[in-house]
Amino acid sequence: MTHFLHTADWQIGRQYGQFETDDAAMLAEARFDVVARIAALAAERAVDAVLVAGDVFDTQGVSDRSIRRLFAAMTAYAGPWVMIAGNHDAALADSVWSRAMQLGCIPANVHIPLRTGVVDLPQASMAVLAAPLTQRHTYDDVTQAFDSLESAPGRVRVGLAHGSVAGRLPDNVDATNPIAPDRAARARLDYLALGDWHGCLSIDERTWYAGTPEQDRFRGNEPGHVLDVRIAAPGAMPQVERVAVGRYRWSAWTEAVSLPTDAQALAGRMAALRSEDVLRLDVQGHVNMETWEALQRAVDQAAAQVRALLPDLSGLRLEPDDADLAELRASGYVGEVAAQLQAMQGDTAQAAVAGEALRLLLRFQRESVAPGAAK
Incomplete structure (x- = not known):
């Protein structure tokens, strides 16, 4: 049994200029708080890993203190984290990720692949096929590489990506960072963990958006969750549980x-x-x-x-x-x-x-x- 949490779109450093100063500060603080709750949930449920599908940070220009606070909020869970860059925090040559590395604040249990590839987690019997964005907007499907990526025998294959599933998202016309709706089947994935859409949404039984864990806009698309995913063995259908973690x-x-x-x-x-x-x-x-x-x-x-x-x-x-x-x-x-x-x-x-x-x-x-x- 492979057991992990799927989350995305933490948007650390987001500003709320439409609100009063005190309210904006509390809403921004809530984004750190929910990360701490996710870490505590991962520890409580003894999951094998936590996967974060992009937009960990809202902008490249977040403060050094916010970067440090983010990784400090994750300390309750000592197991492996795998997080990728999204369109808001793309893995540019000079990015929030390169600053985090320079600051030396990324714990050893946090994996941050900066190019498409496989993060092998043998203790979890899981291979994470990760496709971080290396630019804010692309019109190529970065998950296409998953089709040819190999993983060790016996591993549950989990894709981790950030973008828009073509033709399947509301209010989404000619979206950038496209993802093929049948990518899970094409790439022999047991599960495809996605970020970018801020609501919790199932594209099919193996393809899910977790949504932002702390609601940040006036849209009723089921934000405020993480997904608890269990896969009995390679090829088995994932069991997905929505877990409410948002405060507001x-x-x-x-x-x-x-x-x-x-x-x-x-x-x-x-x-x-x-x-x-x-x-x-x-x-x-x-x-x-x-x-x-x-x-x-x-x-x-x-x-x-x-x-x-x-x-x-x-x-x-x-x-x-x-x-x-x-x-x-x-x-x-x-x-x-x-x-x-x-x-x-x-x-x-x-x-x-x-x-x-x-x-x-x-x-x-x-x-x-x-x-x-x-x-």
Whole structure:
């Protein structure tokens, strides 16, 4: 029985510029944390090896400290690691990998092949046919070499590559770094471990994308896993188990609000969010002032309880109801200004400014007529 973990797309050093500084720092830190969890899982399950299918680093320019921290995070598992370069960290002449070697921080149990070839792991009865990328983009199938690579008799043959399986990935047209969909069969592979697609995806029974172990974008394609793979003997069908290891859950909500009950329902959903949630919220529709303020309170409360929240209320139009207009004394000058601002919300270029001005006008007028307000 050969038993290993398949993971990919760690993207160490990734930046999250769309978030607040504190949130971005925590999301970046989570990428180191999940590597430590993978190492602990490998030790706990006593696997024969851990295979990392490219994009270990997000850029070639990660700091020396990040390189050292990455290898330090792997120390819980003392067995063999095999990791290859992907398109983000291609094995160029001067690369993040050459820096790691110069720093002397790569442990002896970590194999980093910089050219296509076979990494033989006799204790695991496994031969890893590795195809690291040596440039960011190529239109040649680097796994074609697997067809002619030989391995020692009795070894389970496992391919390790980074790229796009032709015609099998969503949103993938004329992709670079192509991989033939039948490569496992052509190269007599018992399993083909792939990276590049950030979701967990089975191409066929022997060909899998592990996906990124820590979700990093608003796409519901089953990220946040590693794959536990067991192969009884050469030629046997692999048994693949998805193991959840990610911490944060990224969601994107697009909501239409027109009634107070719509806002109440949305507020209830946001109240159920927890510290592991990262939410992008796009709200559209039209509401009165009371509903808009209630919704804003719900957004503010959610922002305090989730890891990160990116709200966009620019598509939410304020339409004063009779009570709002009564507060504005709609028959006077203030009412005329309110009517103009309300109309301006229909102009895309002016909608955001007009909506904010109308909300401020309503709030100011409400406060000026409140009992005890200054005369």
